[in-house]
Amino acid sequence: MNPQKSLHSFPSRRTFIKTSALAAAAFSLPRFSIGQAGGSANGRINVACIGIGNRGFFAVSELMKDPRVNLVAFCDVDRILVDDTYKKGAELKKTAGLGGADLTTVPLFRDYREMIARLGDKIDAVTVSTPDHHHYPAAMTAIKSGKHVYVEKPLTHSVGEARALRDAAKRKGIVSQMGNQGRATEGIRLIKEWTEAGVLGDVREVHAWSPEFPERYFTRPASLPLSRETPPATLDWDLWCGPAEMRPYHPSIAPVKWRGWWNFGNGMLGDWACHTLDAPFWALALGAPGSVEAKVSGVSDEISPATAEVTYRFPARGNRPPVVLTWFEGAGMKPPTPKRWEDDPKKPGLPERGMFMLGGKNTLFAPIGRPDSPRLLGAAVMEEFKKNRPPATIPRVVGGPMKEWIDAIAKTGPMPGSNFEYSVPLSEMVLLGVVAVRTGKRIEWDAKAGKITNDPSLNKYISVTARDGWKV
Numbered sequence: 345m346n347p348q349k350s351l352h353s354f355p356s357r358r359t360f361i362k363t364s365a366l367a368a369a370a371f372s373l374p375r376f377s378i379g380q381a382g383g384s385a386n387g388r389i390n391v392a393c394i395g396i397g398n399r400g401f402f403a404v405s406e407l408m409k410d411p412r413v414n415l416v417a418f419c420d421v422d423r424i425l426v427d428d429t430y431k432k433g434a435e436l437k438k439t440a441g442l443g444g445a446d447l448t449t450v451p452l453f454r455d456y457r458e459m460i461a462r463l464g465d466k467i468d469a470v471t472v473s474t475p476d477h478h479h480y481p482a483a484m485t486a487i488k489s490g491k492h493v494y495v496e497k498p499l500t501h502s503v504g505e506a507r508a509l510r511d512a513a514k515r516k517g518i519v520s521q522m523g524n525q526g527r528a529t530e531g532i533r534l535i536k537e538w539t540e541a542g543v544l545g546d547v548r549e550v551h552a553w554s555p556e557f558p559e560r561y562f563t564r565p566a567s568l569p570l571s572r573e574t575p576p577a578t579l580d581w582d583l584w585c586g587p588a589e590m591r592p593y594h595p596s597i598a599p600v601k602w603r604g605w606w607n608f609g610n611g612m613l614g615d616w617a618c619h620t621l622d623a624p625f626w627a628l629a630l631g632a633p634g635s636v637e638a639k640v641s642g643v644s645d646e647i648s649p650a651t652a653e654v655t656y657r658f659p660a661r662g663n664r665p666p667v668v669l670t671w672f673e674g675a676g677m678k679p680p681t682p683k684r685w686e687d688d689p690k691k692p693g694l695p696e697r698g699m700f701m702l703g704g705k706n707t708l709f710a711p712i713g714r715p716d717s718p719r720l721l722g723a724a725v726m727e728e729f730k731k732n733r734p735p736a737t738i739p740r741v742v743g744g745p746m747k748e749w750i751d752a753i754a755k756t757g758p759m760p761g762s763n764f765e766y767s768v769p770l771s772e773m774v775l776l777g778v779v780a781v782r783t784g785k786r787i788e789w790d791a792k793a794g795k796i797t798n799d800p801s802l803n804k805y806i807s808v809t810a811r812d813g814w815k816v
Contacts (some may be wrong), residue, residue, distance in 0.1 A: 397425020544703025687722025
């Protein structure tokens with residue numbers, strides 16, 4: 345029997361085969377050493393992908409296009425998503441004229457702990473595109489084994505997990521990147537350059553907003569608890585729950601509707617703020633908030649609320665004034681239109697997502713939830729500004745965040761912009777807001793100690809927790 349084929353030959357769509365020692369013997373690959381400037385003998389970087397369905401296909405597809413990369417292993421617990429990625433991969437190979445082996449020949453695992461343990465130094469780097477609750481154990485397992493890591497946003501499920509990843513990555517000297525794609529764009533660089541050039545003046549307020557989840561990503565249950573249903577044979581429910589507390593399966597949670605469930609996701613704030621708040625966080629050097637409070641439509645131990653208004657308060661930073669950042673979430677939750685909004689001759693309503701940085705001189709508007717296409721309000725102000733824009737001072741990223749990460753591993757580019765030294769503080773800000781939304785309580789934060797000081801009982805949401813067998 346061909347050992348590599350055995351990893352893919354599922355007896356039927358009703359069962360997943362168990363990974364065996366055959367995986368380790370299926371191939372012999374050259375090692376691309378972390379400290380090796382020239383790479384492996386064949387100059388390629390061996391990458392394993394954890395989570396290859398849905399968002400995971402972004403990592404797979406980007407890596408397929410990079411001739412420096414050798415895809416050596418996949419890990420996923422949902423056979424339907426795996427087959428969908430195989431299909432999309434075949435289409436991409438055809439339309440883009442890509443060479444290389446078919447994705448179905450890449451060894452497939454269900455448990456990333458076993459994958460990393462068995463393949464060992466045959467893996468140089470790992471991507472993590474799982475539900476939020478798996479980000480920390482998957483990434484930490486990889487980092488402890490000396491693998492470079494690319495982890496989708498939000499980086500982790502708790503502040504404690506994020507800080508632990510940063511510390512481990514620093515100790516191991518690995519190349520890290522969080523997948524908040526906007527950090528690699530032209531738009532976020534324009535926002536920072538304009539801010540630092542004094543175009544906005546002192547910024548004391550930031551407003552950002554987002555709608556509730558579409559039905560595809562979260563269906564608000566009519567009542568709780570959910571009924572107990574049998575998981576589909578194509579899904580390993582125990583492994584899907586992983587480090588989270590085991591609970592009965594229900595299609596309202598998996599495979600794709602987990603984002604509004606606190607045990608698995610971080611609500612809309614956790615899903616989008618790493619995109620929408622990235623620009624003000626970087627441009628204003630916000631750092632850690634002193635306090636966070638949330639007005640919510642209802643508090644639940646299980647699901648995120650339908651609406652929330654979250655207020656972050658940041659202290660002065662050097663010669664920068666204090667900042668109040670307000671996040672509006674849910675149906676009808678938008679900020680008041682700022683000065684000069686109505687100066688736009690089109691007088692549009694606010695889009696479903698966006699961000700304002702309100703300065704003493706000008707207001708900046710980023711319209712689509714990510715820091716793309718920024719402009720000043722109103723139309724005449726922007727037209728005049730175009731005549732004398734500040735010069736570009738920040739190096740641009742060519743090819744997007746995945747290429748940026750691979751460039752850094754290959755030592756042909758600098759450390760990625762959303763490496764953990766940057767993305768952990770950003771994630772921490774977001775995750776503190778998630779605790780406020782989850783509990784409906786005001787939080788006073790001691791960043792140096794990493795603790796909530798006004799209500800110590802809330803620190804359970806900060807710490808690293810996992811059910812037995814999943815502690816890393």
